[in-house]
Structure formats: C-alpha cells, structure tokens
Amino acid sequence: MRLPRLNRLAPFALAAPLALALAACATRPAEPAAVAAAAPVQWQAPRPHNGTLTDLTQWWQQFNDPLLTQLIDSAQALSPTLASARTRIAQSRATRVSAGATLGPALNGSASVVRGRQDFLSPLGTLAQAGLQASWEIDLFGGSRAARDAAQARLDSAQAGWHEARVSVAAEVASNYLALRACEAQLVQTQADAASRAETARLTELSAKAGFQSPANKALAGASAAQARAQLTAQQAQCDLAVKALVALAGIEEGTLRTQLAPGSATLPQPAQISVAAVPAEALNQRPDLYAAARDLVAASAEVSQSQAQRLPRVSLAGSVGPAHFDAGGITGSGTLWAIGPVAVSLPLFDGGARAANVDAAQARYDEAAATYRGKLRAAVREVEEALVQLHSTAQRGDDARAAAQGFIDSYRATEARYRGGLASLFELEDARRNAVQAQIALIDLQRERVAAWISLYRALGGGWSSTADLQSASAAGASPLSK
Structure with missing residues (x-):
C-alpha cells in the first residue's frame, strides 16, 4: 500500500522547524580578533633608481649569463625543497576536497541476498534487495x-610556499x-702576485750570489714567494669548493660543469636594477x-570556529530507497522499499572537557600563527x-675603492722601477706589492658584495611572485609532483 504524499514528507516537515529552532537559539562562533601588523609608512634606506629598472619575473635573464639561468633551472628541477613543496600542495588539495565534501549529503549503495526461514512455521525463502542509503x-x-x-587557506599557503622555495633555490644558486x-x-x-714574488725571489737570489744583495734580502724574498704560493693554493681550494657546491645544487657532472664555466671565468655577473615600490606595503605584498x-592565520581562525561549532x-x-524481491513457499513479491529518517539531534552534554580543550588548543594555534605573521612581517x-642599505653602501664606496686600487697599482709600479734602479729596498717593494694586491682583491670583493645585495633585494621583494599567475603555476606543479 502506498503512503499518501503528505505522510511521506512528514519527516521533512518535522526536521525543518527543528533545525530553524536550533539555529535561532545558537550563534556562530566568534572570529578571533584581527591581527594588527601594519607595514612602515616609508622606507628608511635610500632606494636605487639610477639604472634601467626591470621586472623581477625576468630578472635572471637580465644578467646576460645563460649559464646562470641554466644552473638555476637545473637546481629547481632537482631541489628536494621544491619537491616537498609540490607534495604539500597535493596533500592540501586533497584535504580541501575532503573538507568540502562534508557539506553535502553522502550516498552509499548496497545489495544483499538472504535465504532461510524467519521462524519454525515459515517456509524456506529467499529475500534479495538492493538500495541506496x-x-x-x-x-x-x-x-x-x-x-x-581552513583547508582552502592551507592550500593557498602551500601554493605560495612553492614559489617561495623557487625563489630561495634561485637565490642560493646565484x-x-x-x-x-x-x-x-x-x-x-x-696568481699574478705569486708569479711576481717568485720572479723577485729568483732575481734576488742571483744578486745575492753575485754579492749585490744581502742574505737577509734573499731570505725575505724567498719567504715572500713561499707565502704567495700558500695563498695561491688556499685560493684555488676555495674556488674548487665553490664548484663542488654548484655541482651539488644543479646536479651537473663536475667535468661538464667545469667545461661550461671556463669561457666566463673570473667574470662577475652584472644584474639589472630592481624597482622598489615607494610604499613598503606594496613591496611586501609581493x-x-x-x-x-x-593564509595560515586565516586557517587557524577557521579552525577556532570549527572547534567551537563542535x-x-x-x-x-x-534515508534509503531500493527494490526488493521475496520468494518463499510459492509466494513471491516485488516492490520498492524506502524510508526517510531518522532525523537525529545530538546534544553534547559531558565529555570531560575534551571539546573545551579543543577550543583552547585551536585558540592557542591561532595566537601562534598571529605571532608568526607579525614576526615574518x-x-x-x-x-x-x-x-x-647594502646597495647604497656599495655604490658610495665604489669610486673610492677603484681610486684606491689604481693608486696602489701606480705606487707599486713606481716602487718596482725604483727598486730595479737601486733606489728602493726589497721591503718597500714587498709592501707596495702587498698593498696593490689587497686593493685589487678588496675591489673584487666590493663588486661581489654589490651583486649579492641585488640578489638579496630580489629575494626580499618576493622574486616576482603574484597571487594569480604564479599560484596557478604552483597548482599545476602540485597536480603533477614529478613533472619538475
């Protein structure tokens, strides 16, 4: 017998006012207070705007050093940090799908066949049925x-973390x-200094044998040449260590890498200038x-609301619906079985403080996320x-460092001419040579420091990140963890 339509909808009619009554009595859990962490009004250090400004997304190409770009691409493809970031994207995406699925109904299918007697008087029978619950x-x-x-915010955070890893790897390789x-x-x-000292030691030894130089000068020249050889060996070892660091980062065989490095030996890369926004908030948004x-802070806030709702x-x-067939003692029957309900209301009464503790833990995690955000800002x-500051300092020191290096070179050349004419001592010559070499090395170190400051600024400004295109590329990377 089919039930009247009104009776079949009765459970829904009862559930609706019950749900409305509960919603009227409850209030949504309060969101934690917003975090006050304003950026400075303006930069205190001077901004560089003396050259052609460039876009950070294409910054490495502005070095005009194809090998550097190749090394960065290779390191990013092999980086375990980037691989971990891609897996975090995949995990966060799966969690987001799972969390979103709980908002809708769940549907399960079932099928069963039972043969037997229900009691001593009933004949042997078979009951077959299928259904959807x-x-x-x-x-x-x-x-x-x-x-x-919360899951969506964690996914957004993981995608941004992937680009942060890319920027970090690129800066490390550079x-x-x-x-x-x-x-x-x-x-x-x-090498030039060691060769010069070796030649001076050879000539001094010949002069000493002829009686034109004292044994003290001969010993000084020999000691100076030995010191230069030791410095040369140490410098060569330092360069070899730098090559091996690049081998480990880029995953290129050392012999192949040394061959690729040879044409540009001793040439420092020259980057294009970076545009820095006048307002710190604009720059930090990158x-x-x-x-x-x-986004971690947003996720922590949502988790507070989730724990309060529990x-x-x-x-x-x-509810359930499905066809059934019964066959027993020559009596058969078929039809559709269905049910709506139960409409269940669960009221948490006593749990030993577990739910309250969960709220406190979620609030503590929110406070931690807020402190982390303020600290990162x-x-x-x-x-x-x-x-x-480093850029400004290196620019200010550049002219003086170049003038000092040139002055010490001129002084060394003049002292060397006087020494060959017998008007200057070996001590003066060695002192002039040492000053000239140190000034040249200091100038090279200043050039390295300036390029390093540009790299630091590139990293500090986010490396050209944006919340649209780059997050889409992060999503693509997360969808295929082994693609890069």
Missing part, C-alpha cells in the same frame, strides 16, 4: 564550512655562482612567505631595508 549532517553552526575554509666568479677573479690576482603566513548540537538526516621589512 543517503545521510546528511546539516551544517547549522558552520563547523563544516569553517573546516572547508649566490654560489657569484662566489665562484669572485673567487676566480681573486685567483687571477693571487612576498609569498607573508601571503602564506596570512560544542553545539548536531542535526543529521538519513618585521623580518621582511628588515630584509628589504638591509638590502637597500
């Missing part, structure tokens, strides 16, 4: 929505490459780590300011 927990107080929002080129340039100076920290009543609705401001 549906269940739905009504999200009255926003707990499931908060869980979904810093090691710069260190190698500076080491090679200093090695050239050290940083993926700050965006990730902000302390409130829960309403769920179930301060660190970001500091990194940009420090890079700007």
